[in-house]
Amino acid sequence: MSKAEAFRALHLRRAPGDPLVLPGPWDASSARTFVAAGFPALATPSAGVAASLGYADGATPADEMFAAVARITRAVDVPVSADVEDGYGLAPKELVERLLEAGAVGCNLEDSAGGVLKAPHAQAEFLAEVRAAAADALFVNARVDVFVHGDGDPERAIERAALYRAAGADCVYPILAPTAVLPLLRAGIAGPLNALALLDGDGPAPAALGELGATRVTFGPGLQRRATAALQEIAGGLLP
Template identity: 85%
Template structure:
């Protein structure tokens, strides 16, 4: 079984008490830590990678992002999915080629640009072209930004998700959806559902999100930021 097939299979047959937990490495060293801890796959966060490269979120040049993804995939044996934001303006075929060259088995693609939601029909067409170019070689996680750049209406999120699933998306990611609305999203969205996990004990822990309907849990830049905070604490202890 290829890494892409393994990654796809990890999303199938999940039970509420066992969602797929995908830590987000921001460089090769963090990827090796997560792989050594036993996680079966990883999912890079674009914001975390940006921070590791010295950029603000959303400002990483495409070449640097793909190079960072390649360093991460080379560092570990487990499958790695890559957050490539909105696709960096690349044509679907080139985007797929660059992801595969970097060693990724999946990708996140968001449906907003510069803080505004894209037309969902146009975005669905883009996803369909990515799906056609990738075939079964990439697991496409379609991010729905209704809760971060829209009005937060779950019904609008479900409507956008339906278009993306019909276009061939393998998973839907309503980023920043409040845990309380996950059961509604789960009822209205076909296939795997990605939720954003948090580390602050507010009900967004993996087990709690799984019980609310999430198939898989990712953390955005949360783990990178927690690591940076720990490093700041160490640095403060070194101050004369």
């Protein structure tokens, strides 16, 4: 079984309360740490990688992002999915080629740019072209930005999700969807559903998100920010 097949299989037949938990490495060292802890796959966060490279979220040049993903995939044996924002303006064929060259078996693709939602049918066409270029070599996670850059209407998120799934997306990611609407989204969206776990102490644990309908749980840049906060505390204790 290829890594892509193994990654896809991890999303299937998940029991409620047992979502696929995918920590987000920002470099090779953090990736190895998560694998050593027992995680079967990883999903890079674009914001976390950006911070590790010294860029603001959304400002990482494409070449540097793909190079960072390649360093992570070379460092571990488990499948790695890559957050490549909205695709950096690359044509679908080139985007797929660069992801595969970097060793990724999956990708996140956002349906907004510059804080503005893209036209849903145009995004669906883009996703369909990515699917056609990738065949089964990539697991496509279509991010739905209604709750972060739209009006927050769950029905709009469900409508976009249906278009993206019909276009060939393997999973849908309504990022920052309120916990209270996850059951509604689960009822209205076919296939795997990605939920964001917040690490601020107020959000539900991954198992609870699974009970609410999440098939898989990711953390965005939360883990990188927690690690940075811990390092800041350590660094502060070194001063005389």
